[in-house]
Amino acid sequence: MSKTTSGRKKVFPRKSRINPFNDTRGQISLDFISGIVIFMVTFLFLFQTLTSLFVPFQSSSDEVKSMSDRVAITLAESTNGLANSPTDNNIISLKRAGELNYCMNTTTLYDDMREDLGLSSETTSYDLNVSLYNLDRSMYRDLSNNVVLNNGPVLPQNVNVAQTVRIVYVEQDDEFALLFVRVW
Amino acid sequence: MIPGVQAILKDNTGQMYTLEGAATAIMIVFLVVFIVQASPLTPLTSSASHQQVESQIETSGSDLLIVLDYVPEGETNSPLKKALVDWTGVEFDGQSSTYPNSVYDLTSVFNRALLADGTAYNLVVAYQNDNKKWDSRAMLWNGRPSDNAVLVSRKVVIHDEDAISASFIPDLSPNSSFYNILDVRLTLWRM
Numbered sequence: 001m002s003k004t005t006s007g008r009k010k011v012f013p014r015k016s017r018i019n020p021f022n023d024t025r026g027q028i029s030l031d032f033i034s035g036i037v038i039f040m041v042t043f044l045f046l047f048q049t050l051t052s053l054f055v056p057f058q059s060s061s062d063e064v065k066s067m068s069d070r071v072a073i074t075l076a077e078s079t080n081g082l083a084n085s086p087t088d089n090n091i092i093s094l095k096r097a098g099e100l101n102y103c104m105n106t107t108t109l110y111d112d113m114r115e116d117l118g119l120s121s122e123t124t125s126y127d128l129n130v131s132l133y134n135l136d137r138s139m140y141r142d143l144s145n146n147v148v149l150n151n152g153p154v155l156p157q158n159v160n161v162a163q164t165v166r167i168v169y170v171e172q173d174d175e176f177a178l179l180f181v182r183v184w
Numbered sequence: 185m186i187p188g189v190q191a192i193l194k195d196n197t198g199q200m201y202t203l204e205g206a207a208t209a210i211m212i213v214f215l216v217v218f219i220v221q222a223s224p225l226t227p228l229t230s231s232a233s234h235q236q237v238e239s240q241i242e243t244s245g246s247d248l249l250i251v252l253d254y255v256p257e258g259e260t261n262s263p264l265k266k267a268l269v270d271w272t273g274v275e276f277d278g279q280s281s282t283y284p285n286s287v288y289d290l291t292s293v294f295n296r297a298l299l300a301d302g303t304a305y306n307l308v309v310a311y312q313n314d315n316k317k318w319d320s321r322a323m324l325w326n327g328r329p330s331d332n333a334v335l336v337s338r339k340v341v342i343h344d345e346d347a348i349s350a351s352f353i354p355d356l357s358p359n360s361s362f363y364n365i366l367d368v369r370l371t372l373w374r375m
Contacts, residue, residue, distance in 0.1 A: 167247035
């Protein structure tokens with residue numbers, strides 16, 4: 001019995017048994033580890049950096065919002081805008097609103113007004129749309145049923161438009177109204 | 185043919201690396217797209233709790249108090265002061281009907297200006313008590329405000345000749361025509 005056993009070919013000859021100190025093959029796990037490390041580092045890098053990297057290109061809504069706020073303040077609170085007197089904020093005059101409506105409708109006056117309001121310069125140009133609404137969101141009309149103030153270019157579809165709403169009081173009509181200022 | 189080019193054309197090994205490279209590039213591009221899409225709350229994302237919404241509500245609130253506190257020509261008091269003088273101290277909860285007329289007028293302006301675009305409000309009147317400390321009572325109450333509520337306020341001076349109806353507001357200076365000072369606090373929040 002023992003003779004036949006010893007006569008068999010050995011399944012694992014001593015020569016090819018695994019020698020951890022002499023082994024030059026089977027190192028694919030090292031590749032895997034370095035690969036996964038590079039992957040993880042890339043992942044973390046993407047997560048930390050790229051989210052903020054794209055933010056400046058996503059929208060310019062902050063910029064136009066501050067512009068619409070500023071234009072709304074000028075229109076609602078100063079006599080360069082619609083205000084009746086320099087001491088009473090938000091009390092507007094229908095006459096000035098009518099004048100503004102005319103200006104917004106005339107291209108050269110509209111361009112001048114944008115420059116006065118700081119919306120256009122040599123390098124930048126923003127569009128402006130101003131409207132006066134009743135508190136129930138219908139157009140504000142004067143006694144002869146004409147729309148008092150609703151002018152400027154048509155609002156674009158896929159651009160960030162900043163909107164500021166001011167609540168104003170029309171003294172002539174004893175009415176509260178909403179002044180919508182939109183900049184893009 | 186140039187031997188170098190011949191060698192390239194004959195070469196049919198090492199093509200796995202190119203495929204892996206392409207696959208990795210695609211994975212990285214998808215990962216970038218996924219991460220950019222999956223971070224929905226950057227400071228510029230538009231939502232109902234956006235900073236700009238709060239500042240718009242604050243502007244509306246202070247505008248509202250300014251225009252309501254304007255005395256039109258031919259009138260003695262502003263609509264806001266009329267309502268404060270006529271108010272008897274009753275707290276009007278929810279949208280219950282308000283009285284007297286001046287308070288009703290005030291409430292209807294608030295409702296038309298604020299409720300229409302989904303802004304809820306509370307109106308609290310603070311006054312100086314006998315110990316010169318601020319006490320307050322709700323006038324129009326629509327429930328507890330949310331976490332990102334905005335508060336705007338305006339001071340209204342009351343004189344003896346205004347003959348204020350609310351009896352719990354004391355006369356701070358019996359020897360002069362000054363009666364008390366009211367701090368009208370309007371809390372606004374998105375519903």
